[in-house]
Amino acid sequence: MLLNICSSLSFSALPNQKPLKIDVAFTPETIDPLNIYDKSVLIVDILRATSTIVTAIENGASYLIPVNTPEEAFKLYEQLNKNAILGGEIEGKRIKGFHLGNSISEYTSSIVKGKAIIMRTTNGTRAINACKSAKNLVIGCFLNKTACCRYIIELGCDILIVCSGKEGSFGIEDAVFAGACVNVFGQLMSNIEKTDSALACEMMYQQSKSDILGLLRKSEHGKYLINISLEDDLILCAKEDISTVVPIYFEGKIINSDQ
């Protein structure tokens, strides 16, 4: 599908143009909607919303609708005449009355293929909704890292990576993934400018890249998930580049960018 490409010429064709800026926001709370209208925003919630969304799209879900509350989810479910799957969590656990929780392993092809999914999570879907005004809104995680970075580069706009964090506070797993992307951008583009937060994330990634699963295990949210018997989710979320789908947010829905 067509997206808003910022320039009709590819970035690499214009060596003298202004450097493309790469920035990272550690939480969505700091985002000013008026400041992202001309940017490509990459939403990250490694544990687990964006990992789950990428998996659902990879496994053939038609689209996902991110909502902020369970009430909003149930209302929309009725409006869609129950032709949808309710997925998501509160405090890491499946919401009462929902079909699925927020574990990658639940979003199998046999369950989600061709289906609409209404999704409510504590941090990830809130981050998506906070960034609706972005020029381009892309969903990424370790599973689709390189595909997602390549897609964003093609858009040619300044890039803001938004970490979903943990209810307004910093989450290291999102920042390390942001750093992995900054690293890919640096390898694939020459004329870029990294903000302090982008530099910081790249340093975290350099320190963690040899053991992403170990990083997830020692993160605060990783330890919480282990504590509620969801350690397997960490193993699934740590896999790198096993998918080439790039989910994007377009007119209220998260769809496959190839759609």
Place this chain on the structure above:
Amino acid sequence: MLLNICSSLSFSALPNQKPLKIDVAFTPETIDPLNIYDKSVLIVDILRATSTIVTAIENGASYLIPVNTPEEAFKLYEQLNKNAILGGEIEGKRIKGFHLGNSISEYTSSIVKGKAIIMRTTNGTRAINACKSAKNLVIGCFLNKTACCRYIIELGCDILIVCSGKEGSFGIEDAVFAGACVNVFGQLMSNIEKTDSALACEMMYQQSKSDILGLLRKSEHGKYLINISLEDDLILCAKEDISTVVPIYFEGKIINSDQ
């Protein structure tokens, strides 16, 4: 002088007690004054307020009073019958009518010894004033790193390192210094718990420790200072452990903890 020591026993004497928590706030804006009443807070503004404060105390200044605005500074100056030095900056430059700017090199012994200094800076003094409700409030920078960490450990409370940042946004130089402190705490104490932000800062420090001056040079604020001809300040602020003074905030003033 006596401070509020959280426990009459030293930390290392109690192997079975709760781990001491080490946290980092990337900006003072996220601080809830009600959450720091039982903590030791370390204020950091590497470029340049806390580096300058440590230098002023090292060179014999009686005390500093941090204020938020130039107007507040001038008013206090009159109240003190002009028996004080006005120091600080706006946009990195000396404030009109002030005696000194915010460069370490200005705060020599011959100028500050025995004097009171009224200080206004954009980020550092604001951070100090935002954390007045802390149980203990300590001022640190690379110059007094180890002395400052040892002093804080003796206090025995949970530790929050507050980065002053840049007008509400992340500054990498403060975070790298926070990571240097997390590293020292980890070396000197066994029973500690690091939050995600503390872990992240330690990773940044591991990536930067071989060239702190290089890190300051590539930071956003460092580049700005170079641009306004203040590169020498970066060289002075990058020196490690050249001072053993530990400035603390006590009853409205920043004083030497040995006082």
